Amino acid sequence: MTIDTVLDAENLGKRYGRRWALSDCTLRIPAGRIVGLVGPNGAGKTTLLRLAVGLLAPSTGVVRVLGDRPAASPVQLGRVGFVAQETPTYPNLSVADHLRLGAWLNPRWDSGLAQRRISLLGLDPRQRSGRLSGGQRAQLALTLAVAKRPDLLVLDEPVASLDPLARREFMHAIGEIVAQQGVSAVLSSHLVSDLERVCDFMIVLVASRVRLAGPVDDLRNAAGGRSLEDLVVDHMTADHAGTEAHR
Amino acid sequence: MIRLTWRQFRTPAAVAAAAVLVLAVFAALTGPDLAHAYAATLAACRRAGDCPTATAAFARTDSALSNALGTLVTFAPALIGAFWGAPLIAREMEAGTFSLVWMQSVSRARWLLVKLSVLGLASALCAGLLSLILTWWARPLDDASAAIYATFGQRDIVPIGYALFAFLLGVTAGMVVRHTVAAMAVTLFVFVTVRVCTTYGLRPRIVAPEHRVFALDPASTGFGSEVSPSILLNSWFNGRPTSQLDPATPSLPNAWIYSSRVVDANGHDLTDAVLNATCPGVASRGGQPTVPGHVPVSDSAAQAARACVTKIGATYHQLLTYQPASRYWTLQWAELGTYVGATALLAAVCLWWIRRRA
Numbered sequence: 001m002t003i004d005t006v007l008d009a010e011n012l013g014k015r016y017g018r019r020w021a022l023s024d025c026t027l028r029i030p031a032g033r034i035v036g037l038v039g040p041n042g043a044g045k046t047t048l049l050r051l052a053v054g055l056l057a058p059s060t061g062v063v064r065v066l067g068d069r070p071a072a073s074p075v076q077l078g079r080v081g082f083v084a085q086e087t088p089t090y091p092n093l094s095v096a097d098h099l100r101l102g103a104w105l106n107p108r109w110d111s112g113l114a115q116r117r118i119s120l121l122g123l124d125p126r127q128r129s130g131r132l133s134g135g136q137r138a139q140l141a142l143t144l145a146v147a148k149r150p151d152l153l154v155l156d157e158p159v160a161s162l163d164p165l166a167r168r169e170f171m172h173a174i175g176e177i178v179a180q181q182g183v184s185a186v187l188s189s190h191l192v193s194d195l196e197r198v199c200d201f202m203i204v205l206v207a208s209r210v211r212l213a214g215p216v217d218d219l220r221n222a223a224g225g226r227s228l229e230d231l232v233v234d235h236m237t238a239d240h241a242g243t244e245a246h247r
Numbered sequence: 248m249i250r251l252t253w254r255q256f257r258t259p260a261a262v263a264a265a266a267v268l269v270l271a272v273f274a275a276l277t278g279p280d281l282a283h284a285y286a287a288t289l290a291a292c293r294r295a296g297d298c299p300t301a302t303a304a305f306a307r308t309d310s311a312l313s314n315a316l317g318t319l320v321t322f323a324p325a326l327i328g329a330f331w332g333a334p335l336i337a338r339e340m341e342a343g344t345f346s347l348v349w350m351q352s353v354s355r356a357r358w359l360l361v362k363l364s365v366l367g368l369a370s371a372l373c374a375g376l377l378s379l380i381l382t383w384w385a386r387p388l389d390d391a392s393a394a395i396y397a398t399f400g401q402r403d404i405v406p407i408g409y410a411l412f413a414f415l416l417g418v419t420a421g422m423v424v425r426h427t428v429a430a431m432a433v434t435l436f437v438f439v440t441v442r443v444c445t446t447y448g449l450r451p452r453i454v455a456p457e458h459r460v461f462a463l464d465p466a467s468t469g470f471g472s473e474v475s476p477s478i479l480l481n482s483w484f485n486g487r488p489t490s491q492l493d494p495a496t497p498s499l500p501n502a503w504i505y506s507s508r509v510v511d512a513n514g515h516d517l518t519d520a521v522l523n524a525t526c527p528g529v530a531s532r533g534g535q536p537t538v539p540g541h542v543p544v545s546d547s548a549a550q551a552a553r554a555c556v557t558k559i560g561a562t563y564h565q566l567l568t569y570q571p572a573s574r575y576w577t578l579q580w581a582e583l584g585t586y587v588g589a590t591a592l593l594a595a596v597c598l599w600w601i602r603r604r605a
Contacts, residue, residue, distance in 0.1 A: 078352035
């Protein structure tokens with residue numbers, strides 16, 4: 001059985017006290033693509049992705065990732081690679097320690113791949129991760145997520161805190177990884193320009209609702225002479241007005 | 248998972264091992280001398296025929312050092328709870344690294360179980376070794392002072408229970424508070440509170456104490472009572488004396504005296520009202536105790552006080568409530584069991600919490 005949907009959310013909601021971080025979200029993310037999840041701050045992107053990888057439990061609805069409940073089992077955990085927003089690593093552990101951590105905790109760990117990426121990036125294995133630059137740390141976190149050989153890579157605003165050069169390098173790395181390993185990927189960002197370069201499918205999420213979804217080429221065609229960014233912003237603002245009126 | 252736990256824990260483990268080693272070396276260097284000195288003291292006092300005074304003096308010689316080491320053993324569990332327990336989850340939450348480690352192919356229940364097992368074992372080992380060293384080193388002093396219950400929490404097996412409990416308390420606090428420093432403070436506060444409550448509230452009630460009756464001795468009965476923090480806490484939890492008449496405590500080696508009350512045949516406490524009615528003016532003039540060795544009072548006042556005690560002694564006697572030395576190990580095991588049980592409960596709470604998040 002081939003899975004054509006990597007992420008399938010139905011009426012998904014997450015509430016903190018009385019505040020809904022995500023409510024009634026229904027969406028499908030197709031397999032075999034690099035999917036960009038765009039939306040304004042507070043649209044629920046981070047909550048959605050954290051629900052999808054099982055770091056959060058939903059208050060309402062269900063989400064299935066690769067056909068199973070998120071983080072349901074070690075096998076399911078191994079099939080999903082995740083890089084969180086701040087690309088956290090253990091500051092006291094060295095780069096080599098992090099690779100060892102990956103090898104110890106993941107049966108499908110690809111040690112050769114991890115070593116190659118580290119030397120390609122020019123990282124010193126003995127360097128403590130606390131001493132790395134933001135871009136290097138993001139690359140280390142990505143290496144950990146990739147070398148466990150996942151079927152799906154989930155990246156939550158991985159470049160938000162990086163400078164333009166590191167941003168470009170990171171996005172380039174993701175494009176390469178997806179091409180080489182044949183994994184699906186979901187990336188979130190609030191900047192269309194970050195995603196445009198590497199994604200081939202785009203979903204616009206505003207206030208927990210999908211406002212626009214489709215292959216990037218189709219969206220470009222629909223945008224006509226305007227840029228993709230203009231199209232996305234149009235949908236965001238239209239909806240903003242809508243929700244304001246609704247409230 | 249065990250390898251990762253060890254990699255992340257090896258620095259704190261080394262610090263603790265070094266501390267235990269320092270204490271062990273100190274104990275090994277000074278312990279034999281202490282034992283020899285005690286043996287010599289005993290030999291000398293047996294020849295002279297006055298061992299109680301000699302051993303009491305001996306117990307005082309190294310009491311400052313013994314108290315300092317005892318304090319170390321008392322506070323080691325609190326430190327373990329604050330520095331090993333509290334950061335375990337709180338630091339992962341603070342730094343966001345939980346989203347790194349919980350996304351590896353290991354369920355987070357297993358992650359927590361391995362962490363709790365390894366660090367819990369280390370906590371028990373650390374506290375157990377500290378206690379073992381101190382118990383061995385202080386044996387001559389403990390024999391001399393004949394007050395095993397006074398050092399109950401610093402000797403033998405109970406420190407192991409304290410350390411396990413403090414560690415899990417720290418983990419739980421970190422899980423709830425999610426900030427390392429705040430969790431450390433909560434851990435220390437709750438741990439000290441629980442220790443005080445179990446020491447003065449629970450420990451005396453585990454096994455029913457024994458009672459013994461003594462006639463009031465005019466020569467050794469004074470007025471007013473000594474006030475120390477521990478006596479204050481004890482009277483708080485277990486009731487305070489109702490009159491100012493304070494008979495000296497008869498010598499019961501290694502017994503734990505709960506209370507010394509002055510009661511009549513029906514078990515009613517002597518009240519200040521009765522005391523003042525029986526011998527007017529004595530208690531107010533008394534103020535100072537008349538026990539030998541305390542502040543001297545005038546002969547006439549002392550005589551009046553003795554006459555008063557004799558008069559009171561016709562209807563009242565001293566009732567001693569105490570735990571005999573033979574129950575020491577029962578109480579050690581009971582307290583260890585209580586703390587280990589509480590530890591298991593906290594571990595279950597942590598596991599439930601970490602699964603519920605999935």
